[in-house]
Amino acid sequence: MSDLVKIEIITRQKKFEELKEALNSIGVAGMTVTQVLGCGLQKGKTEIYRGASYSIDLLPKVKIDMVVPDSSTDEIISITKKVCATGTIGDGKIFVSPVAKVIRIRTGEEGPDAL
Ligand SMILES: Nc1ncnc2c1ncn2[C@@H]1O[C@H](COP(=O)(O)OP(=O)(O)OP(=O)(O)O)[C@@H](O)[C@H]1O
Ligand SMILES: [Mg+2]
Numbered sequence: 001m002s003d004l005v006k007i008e009i010i011t012r013q014k015k016f017e018e019l020k021e022a023l024n025s026i027g028v029a030g031m032t033v034t035q036v037l038g039c040g041l042q043k044g045k046t047e048i049y050r051g052a053s054y055s056i057d058l059l060p061k062v063k064i065d066m067v068v069p070d071s072s073t074d075e076i077i078s079i080t081k082k083v084c085a086t087g088t089i090g091d092g093k094i095f096v097s098p099v100a101k102v103i104r105i106r107t108g109e110e111g112p113d114a115l
Pocket of ligand 2: 039040041042043044089090
């Protein structure tokens with residue numbers, strides 16, 4: 001198993017600030033944040049966005065990508081569930097995958113030192 005993993009969190013935009021602060025508080029070194037459109041099982045149709053029921057298939061979400069040591073995975077998953085779980089559909093998903101290589105361009109450092 002790789003020592004480094006990429007954690008991709010897709011969740012509600014309104015949870016982003018709180019989640020960012022929580023991740024920062026546990027020492028996450030860097031993140032990439034993207035505004036995305038997506039759908040899950042319900043194809044977006046039954047979620048509410050800004051008070052309106054969308055009839056379209058894709059809803060706005062925020063995606064947070066982080067590459068971290070595998071040893072941080074459980075804590076990040078747990079904090080994300082704590083902040084983002086509302087119990088209603090559309091809370092989002094967390095994907096975890098192995099990372100083959102990380103290079104800090106400025107110094108040439110590789111692996112965990114490059115995070
Ligand atoms: N299988 C998937 N592959 C890639 N992205 C996904 C997948 N499922 C969900 N997503 C992304 O996660 C976002 C939130 O998904 P969502 O929370 O609706 O998942 P769900 O499986 O339908 O669960 P829920 O029952 O809570 O709605 C989607 O808008 C989409 O961007
Ligand atoms: Mg859904």
